[in-house]
Amino acid sequence: MTDPSRLTLPAPAKLNRLLHITGRRDDGYHLLQTLFQFLDHGDTLTFRESSDERLELDSPLAEMADDDNLVLRAARRLQQRSGTSCGARIRLHKTLPMGGGLGGGSSDAATTLHGLNRLWRLGLRTPELAEIGLELGADVPVFVHGHAAWAEGIGEQLTRVELDTPWFLVIHPGVNVSTPTVFKDPELTRDTPPITITRALQGGASGWRNDCEATVRRLYPAVDAALDWLGSRAPTMLTGTGACVFARLESQAEAASLARELPVAWQAFVARGVNRSPLQDALDR
Template identity: 70%
Template structure:
């Protein structure tokens, strides 16, 4: 295989509960992950010299800190592979947006280079490597909508509704560490079973991070208020992006047309199978 082009889809947290804080500082979560048919894209070409070259770089992020480069180098180290890659990134997802862009890019890199370098690692092994890069990487590696617990790494595949979503970015980055470090963050939501979460459905789902993000980031609060007056609105992850679940594409497009100029937004459809895995299937 001389080259490979793959998507790195966005995710939404359709529900996010924080049930506790561990001794190591990480938080225990319960969440529902779902993919969108919108995201970044990566193009891979193999190199024989072992070099990993990414273009373009991300503003303010050194290549050595970029999750794409780190994923590629980790795969080399763990397998002894002497091949390298030229990687071209088309970045569509905002940084600090709560859409999992960096984690998705890392997962696409792991799966894409595993295929390009003909390593043949099982998904479980790739997910283990992904967890070393970030708690959200495994769900992108496994590629199915999931109920997640722990720090987000214990995954159970689920089938969620697949509505249209309007996803709004208020134009700022949210620092995840600031949200999880805030004294006022809810950390004692009683755990529930997956069955109970799914039985309640979208009308009862909420994000425990939302009140804290509202207080720390007024721009997010304003965007939530604007969207919430038009449709039920929720924060994804720690933000900054917010979303509304809509039954029809036409409704989403009407809301998009009314979007204030200070925001950016996109429309996407919920997906239970990751577009990454759908694309990999076409390359088989």
């Protein structure tokens, strides 16, 4: 029998299958155009309702300062916004690497908002949760809405899209890329002309690129090496600001075969691209 006081949900990874930087606002935030797609691979969170309003987190990141922990920040923001007196014990099973460009922290925050909204029976709608999520980070709303999207602005203006759903080999070359460092770099491309969503989709994956890639290659030799190794075998791109790189492949078997050739210093996983988030599938079950 299902325990109504306990809920386990996925927090899937994302890929940026295209990432253009079109400008910079006066407040320092960069203006982007990007295509977000989910993977059927990610972290897992378990929520258990507590008898008081305390929030407790059990995870490999428990030593992280509370102000930097997006799971606890999301839970507290939801408590404050809803006025609930409920609390929870949260267990985070961390699979996605930090600083990998896979959106792990943002995805964990979105799953926390959905999970506690369900566990605490708050009844908040998805747009309300996305609004809370935006206060935590520009990537959080796409995980809350749970569908592949064309994003503009600082990444918060979302339009649902349907992308192809190939298999991917995703490599983490063992370094943690600092997003602020990449975005502060004076040589970062910041003047790509904006394009329409129609043009982006008509161009297809063969024409997609990541404007952060040249900067990350220069600053992080391990990422440069991973891009060269994988790019010599299949169409390859950096996701987000890195450090993960991914290759688009036609089958799971092809991706798994390539993974077996991987240099021992790197980690990798095989996953399929999906347009509907595994979180949404889990919430509907």
